Amino acid sequence: MFKSMDIGIDLGTANILVYVKGKGVVLKEPSVVAIDKVRNKVLAVGDDAREMLGRAPGSIVAIRPLKEGVIANYTVTQKLLAYVIEKVAGKSLFFKPRVMTCVPIGITSVEKRAVMEATTQGGASKTYLIEEPLAAALGAGIDISVPRGNMVVDIGGGTTDIAVLSLGGIVVDSSIRIGGDHFDEAIVRHVKKVHNVLIGERTAEEIKMNVATVIADGRNESITVRGRDMVTGLPTTFSVSSEDCRVALEDAVASLIATVRGVLEKCPPELAADIVDNGIYLTGGGALLDGLAEIMQRETGITTHIADDPLECVALGTGKALENLDKLHPGTVYTASNLAD
Incomplete structure (x- = not known):
């Protein structure tokens, strides 16, 4: 009997990464779509479209459909998702993949619904969501199932998500529109x-x-x-x-560190003590910015680690979450409590 393909998508403001269960990360391209305005037709997606940014004539527009981690242009986002799903899973009327998509923390229920609808329109049979810090922690190899506090700072293209995790869920979090x-x-x-x-x-x-x-x-x-x-x-x-x-970059980095400090201040004392022991984990492309880990360590007094593969961390974590897809109801967000139901 044919089994549906399971796909994890890190739908980022700057890049879109696709993880296929059993294969790993199979696609990594810029989240850019080039459209011919006259014919209302998609000309290029990903790397080819990125080459057109700032270089195309007036009739062709290169669009980044996601802004600050959420959908800014629904139609173009749907076309982007359709392109990557078809490229990875092929085109079939009967065997459509199950897709888990990453979303930033703090987005509204309307924005979550827009992501799920765009994924379904793009070619998914069933859709699921996972919050980026949770996926980043899984991708960084952190055991979040135990009752110990771990802090993840996921610096993406449009947003930075900061979360303290314990027992498979997010205890304290904050999101800042800096990336x-x-x-x-x-x-x-x-x-x-x-x-x-x-x-x-x-x-x-x-x-x-x-x-x-x-x-x-x-x-x-x-x-x-x-x-x-x-x-x-x-x-x-x-x-x-x-x-x-x-x-x-001085002001942007100061705002970022102030938000991290704010999350630490709201953290329960026992979890704060765990974070001192375990350190802070930086993920996302922004983690590679020279000196960021050092300045965060100086300002917080807590050892700061850069994840082994910060760019692919969220996609890899989504891949790990795919193992539990059968325990989730379609349309739900991946959390420890949802898995237990």
Whole structure:
């Protein structure tokens, strides 16, 4: 008898990752869709669409349908999900996959419903949700089933989810609309203010990945990039240093750490003691920002670890959650209490 394929999707603001049960992470592409506005037709998805960001003519628009972790454009999100599900599972009228999708903590029931409906329209037979910090903890190899406190800080493209977990559930949590995209925007603003040059988000991301640091004693490098001089209006080449980035990212990092401290302050004393022993775990692409773990450790006084594979952590955790899919009712959120029912 044919058994339906089980798929886990990390539906991120910046990237979409797909985990197939028994195979691992099989797809990782940018969450970008290129659309021909004249014919209302999808031209490209993922890497091909990302190449068009900021470079397409007026009739073609490259859209990132998710903003700050939630659906900003329902129709385009549905097309994105349909593309990745078909690419991974093939096209079939009868054998549609069961899909578990990650969502940020703190999103509304309306936003959750939008994700489930978009996943169903995209080609899923049954849909399930899992909150990102829970998936990140599973992907980082943390045993969350025991009565011990563990803290996860998942820094995605649009949001950072912070949660204290124990006994398979989230005890204290908070979400802040700061992530990789916010870091890019901060670099764009700083370059515009200091160098009088306008750069695009792809250039800002390149600067962030290659030279950015958030601590004074971090890496000390520079990169040569191109942009448009705001005085002459002409293309220009200039250099951006690690110190430029540190100054640019100062406020965003301070807000992030303040939110982490806020969660620690709300944490029950016994769980707080466990976190001191176990440390804080950073996951998501933002965890790779140079010096972030060090500055968080300095500001909180708690050992801070970067997960082994921060970029794929949430997708890997969703894959582990797929093992319990038969214990869940379709349309529900993966939690210890739902599994027990």
